Amino acid sequence: MEAVRLTGVMGARVDGIDVRTLDDEGLAELRALVCEHEVLVVSGQALTPYEQVEFSHRLGPAADSPFIEPSADHPEVIRVLKEAKDGNAFNFGGAWHSDFSFQPSPPSFTVLHAIDLPPWGGDTCFSSMTAAWDALPAQQKEDLLAYRGVHTARDAYSPRMQAVHSGLSGMNIVCDESAHDVTLHPLVRVHPETGRTVLFYNRAYVRDLVGPPDDEKKRLMEWLHLHTTDARFGYRHRWSPGDLVIWDNRSTQHYALNDYAGFRRELHRTTVAGETPIPA
Ligand code: SIN
Secondary structure, three states: OOEEEOOOOOOEEEOOOOHHHOOHHHHHHHHHHHHHHOEEEEOOOOOOHHHHHHHHHHHOOEOOOOOEOOOOOOOOOEEEEEOHHHOOOOOOOOOOEOOOOOOOOOOOEEEEEEEEOOOOOOOEEEEEHHHHHHOOOHHHHHHHHOOEEEEEOHHHHOHHHHHHHOOOOOOOEOOOHHHHOEEEEEOEEEOOOOOOEEEOOOOOOEEEEEOOOHHHHHHHHHHHHHHHOOHHHEEEEOOOOOOEEEEEOOOEEEEEOOOOOOOOEEEEEEEEOOOOOEEO
8 A cells, every 4th residue: 555645744645445445454554554644545435324334443433423413324424514505604623623532532533535525625624743742842841741631522512502503504413511521631642553642632622721820721722722733733635526534533633624605515424432542
């Protein structure tokens, strides 16, 4: 399997394979490529929802996906959908985040398959939390190692956010009080498959920190957001029909751009269960 790098820090692309027919060795190779490059674009796939679920299962069991009603026929598939008539509605994934990091064991991988694309726009931006960590000076690393992130879905899926999500006519997102639950994760974690150290931070779900002095938290969180989403750590994916993009939520954040008002965009998403983050 030949992977072509897409930037100097993250992302790779594989052409000429069919993920449905990978043998165990091929699958292990693909998994290692995702972990190494953090985002892997596999071009030219044509998976039915059932085939996408089968492929995802080979990466691991399905993750639990709260708040978002899945496809009626395929309970493990989320149809990430903005209809043309939804105009400028807030789009799903339209804030920097790592999928469901508020869960005690957040997802390892997400698999997103292009089904229907706008003529332009709707790119997905990724940022490498490995590169963001590596770029820090030693003293700052030392400080951050002692901190934990307070992850919660409260500013995304609590009932007061319902109106924001209800602008998407093709997705049923049901906000509820469980979004107020909080989970503490190390701010710096060790990737369980590569052994690399990553900054496990994203502004959508990390809403507080444990460790820094109270009067520094707000400034530090704002700085963490700016640092971790800096363009030098990123890759921006321009979708083509048939793309299957697999990313590692343990070492990345992503953000779906919302610049295609008046056009339809549909992708099928499956997520793979992860593990409790290991502190660095
Ligand atoms: C997501 O955040 O899972 C969706 C990303 C996208 O639609 O590009």
